[in-house]
Amino acid sequence: MDCPAIEISQLCKRFDTNWIHKDLSLTIPQNQMVAIVGGSGCGKSTLLKQILMLEAPTSGSIKLLGCDCAKASEQALREVRAKTGVMFQQGALFSSYTVLENVAFPLKLFTKLSRKLINEIALFKLSLVGLSQDVAHKYPAELSGGMVKRVAIARAIVADPKLIFLDEPTAGLDPESAADFDDLLLFLHKSLRMTVVMVTHDVDTLYKVPDKIAFLGEGRVLAFEPLTTLRQNPHPLVQQYFSSARTIRAETAL
Amino acid sequence: MDENLASFTIDEQNPSCLHCRGNWVGADLADVEKHINRRKLPNNITQIDVSAIDEFDTVGAYTLMCLQQSFARDIALVGASDEVKALLALVQDKRHTYSALRPAQEKNPVTLLGKIAVTRFGYALSLLAFIGEIWCNIMRLFSRRSHMPMKQFFATIEITGVQALPIVGLLTFLVGVVLSYQVSLELNKYGAGIFSVELIGLAILREFGPLIAAIIVAGRTGSAYTAELGAMKINEEVDALRTFGLSPNEYLVLPKLLGLLVTFPLLAVWADMFGVLGGMIMSKGMLHLSYYEFLSRFAKTVAVKTYFIGLIKTPVFAFVIAAVGCYRGFQVTQGATSVGRQTTLSVVQAIFLIIIIDAVFSIIFSWRGM
Numbered sequence: 001m002d003c004p005a006i007e008i009s010q011l012c013k014r015f016d017t018n019w020i021h022k023d024l025s026l027t028i029p030q031n032q033m034v035a036i037v038g039g040s041g042c043g044k045s046t047l048l049k050q051i052l053m054l055e056a057p058t059s060g061s062i063k064l065l066g067c068d069c070a071k072a073s074e075q076a077l078r079e080v081r082a083k084t085g086v087m088f089q090q091g092a093l094f095s096s097y098t099v100l101e102n103v104a105f106p107l108k109l110f111t112k113l114s115r116k117l118i119n120e121i122a123l124f125k126l127s128l129v130g131l132s133q134d135v136a137h138k139y140p141a142e143l144s145g146g147m148v149k150r151v152a153i154a155r156a157i158v159a160d161p162k163l164i165f166l167d168e169p170t171a172g173l174d175p176e177s178a179a180d181f182d183d184l185l186l187f188l189h190k191s192l193r194m195t196v197v198m199v200t201h202d203v204d205t206l207y208k209v210p211d212k213i214a215f216l217g218e219g220r221v222l223a224f225e226p227l228t229t230l231r232q233n234p235h236p237l238v239q240q241y242f243s244s245a246r247t248i249r250a251e252t253a254l
Numbered sequence: 255m256d257e258n259l260a261s262f263t264i265d266e267q268n269p270s271c272l273h274c275r276g277n278w279v280g281a282d283l284a285d286v287e288k289h290i291n292r293r294k295l296p297n298n299i300t301q302i303d304v305s306a307i308d309e310f311d312t313v314g315a316y317t318l319m320c321l322q323q324s325f326a327r328d329i330a331l332v333g334a335s336d337e338v339k340a341l342l343a344l345v346q347d348k349r350h351t352y353s354a355l356r357p358a359q360e361k362n363p364v365t366l367l368g369k370i371a372v373t374r375f376g377y378a379l380s381l382l383a384f385i386g387e388i389w390c391n392i393m394r395l396f397s398r399r400s401h402m403p404m405k406q407f408f409a410t411i412e413i414t415g416v417q418a419l420p421i422v423g424l425l426t427f428l429v430g431v432v433l434s435y436q437v438s439l440e441l442n443k444y445g446a447g448i449f450s451v452e453l454i455g456l457a458i459l460r461e462f463g464p465l466i467a468a469i470i471v472a473g474r475t476g477s478a479y480t481a482e483l484g485a486m487k488i489n490e491e492v493d494a495l496r497t498f499g500l501s502p503n504e505y506l507v508l509p510k511l512l513g514l515l516v517t518f519p520l521l522a523v524w525a526d527m528f529g530v531l532g533g534m535i536m537s538k539g540m541l542h543l544s545y546y547e548f549l550s551r552f553a554k555t556v557a558v559k560t561y562f563i564g565l566i567k568t569p570v571f572a573f574v575i576a577a578v579g580c581y582r583g584f585q586v587t588q589g590a591t592s593v594g595r596q597t598t599l600s601v602v603q604a605i606f607l608i609i610i611i612d613a614v615f616s617i618i619f620s621w622r623g624m
């Protein structure tokens with residue numbers, strides 16, 4: 001399959017009279033790590049929701065792995081969904097399931113493997129994200145914030161998706177856990193060869209992880225390029241975003 | 255897709271070699287796994303050829319590892335691409351066996367029974383403690399050492415009182431109609447239809463008005479209290495209140511409890527009115543008793559005492575509904591299921607307690623000859 005992982009063309013979206021996206025186009029090739037950034041309220045989460053088919057676009061088309069979401073059949077959509085994994089900002093773990101059941105959930109849904117093998121694979125994915133076996137039988141409410149994020153990403157990758165979405169993966173983590181998480185993302189990307197799309201505000205992550213950054217503003221993608229060239233981009237919104245003290249501090253620390 | 259399904263076969267020329275082919279990815283591996291688990295593979299296999307595998311992922315790697323280890327000796331892998339090798343190494347590095355770690359479950363029935371008894375006893379104690387805390391808070395309120403958020407108090411009055419008027423009125427009206435129909439049907443046989451006025455009056459004012467209202471409010475308001483407090487607890491809103499030095503009990507429970515204590519007796523009066531109205535309208539249809547006749551007989555035969563006996567129970571009902579609802583809300587521990595379970599318990603227990611208390615009241619009244 002050589003089609004792009006995500007192909008968004010001329011996407012428009014409005015809530016009542018409020019246009020969030022006006023003619024937004026973005027093509028993300030397979031096997032890349034892409035970050036979506038932009039000021040607060042510029043529509044990053046809304047874009048993610050539309051890509052995930054949780055929110056319908058007002059007009060325009062979104063193709064995931066070559067499949068047009070608006071026109072595809074139920075069967076085709078199911079296949080696409082089996083190939084995508086999502087990690088929500090708050091984790092969105094099922095509170096009535098144990099960690100192991102949470103991670104095994106997509107496998108039970110999308111494969112017909114035996115329960116034993118499913119559980120073993122789920123455990124393997126848990127250790128892949130750096131969790132020990134002891135947490136497997138705990139409930140989400142008994143976990144710390146960092147552990148919830150790890151379980152959430154284990155659940156997102158358990159069925160070996162081609163495409164994985166992360167909403168603010170490192171938000172709310174302490175700097176060391178955040179750095180660990182960045183390493184984990186890089187490791188997973190390298191070893192499992194997935195296309196990774198993340199929304200993030202974490203400047204350290206932006207420096208370390210993504211291949212390219214899509215900068216949202218004015219309802220469209222203002223720039224889609226690696227960080228080094230994005231920093232030179234003359235657009236005032238981009239300059240403003242990167243001129244904050246925090247960014248400069250992160251840069252000097254590098 | 256079909257010809258690319260994951261599979262393995264024994265080489266025809268070289269019976270010691272196993273060929274794997276197809277897409278060894280998650281969704282397609284169920285048959286392969288069944289085949290491996292059946293353990294019907296010949297014993298003379300010494301190598302597995304994986305060069306014909308198209309797509310490969312960690313589930314495939316895991317299955318391949320299981321295949322490799324289903325033989326009791328070392329099996330060589332031939333034709334593995336770098337990708338296959340890397341994933342296999344990753345899987346072997348981080349694998350876990352599942353059977354090793356299921357937590358031990360208590361099986362001894364005596365121990366289980368004991369555990370259940372202890373938890374139940376704990377519940378009873380904590381409910382008592384909760385009610386005690388409520389009383390302390392009410393006392394503090396009257397001694398003006400604490401204050402209740404008046405906004406929530408009035409909101410409770412609107413939501414539990416004003417908004418409940420239509421449903422309570424309609425349902426008790428219908429109960430009055432049904433009661434009147436059955437009673438006059440029987441009494442008419444003896445030519446004693448006129449006595450249905452007393453019967454309806456007594457039944458509605460003493461029992462049905464307050465009881466029906468209590469059941470509706472338990473289902474409507476008690477459950478809402480539980481769900482609201484439960485969701486607040488999960489959201490850590492309750493903890494946030496504590497950090498401001500507010501007692502959740504005082505800040506959240508008191509307005510709900512006192513609000514319901516105000517509205518519920520009024521709702522019971524409303525229920526009485528509509529119950530009697532229903533009975534009156536039905537009597538006209540069944541017995542051709544005019545409204546004037548009905549009401550004048552009602553005034554003569556149904557003592558005011560009856561009305562107050564019905565109403566005296568209502569603050570107790572209101573207290574039970576609000577206390578159980580709030581208590582159950584605070585019992586929510588984690589997640590959506592817990593909210594559902596506690597809401598169910600809240601309604602069931604509130605109605606259970608209301609009917610028991612109603613029976614106790616009846617016994618006390620009959621004992622005092624009322």
Ligand SMILES: Nc1ncnc2c1ncn2[C@@H]1O[C@H](COP(=O)(O)OP(=O)(O)O)[C@@H](O)[C@H]1O
Nearest residue numbers: 015016020038039040041042043044045046047
């Ligand atoms: N369901 C909705 N209804 C109306 N407006 C919405 C809705 N969801 C988001 N918005 C608006 O869309 C804009 C973009 O929101 P969002 O995508 O969450 O921004 P962010 O980039 O911070 O994630 C905001 O102005 C928000 O108020």
Ligand SMILES: [Mg+2]
Nearest residue numbers: 041044045046
């Ligand atoms: Mg957002």
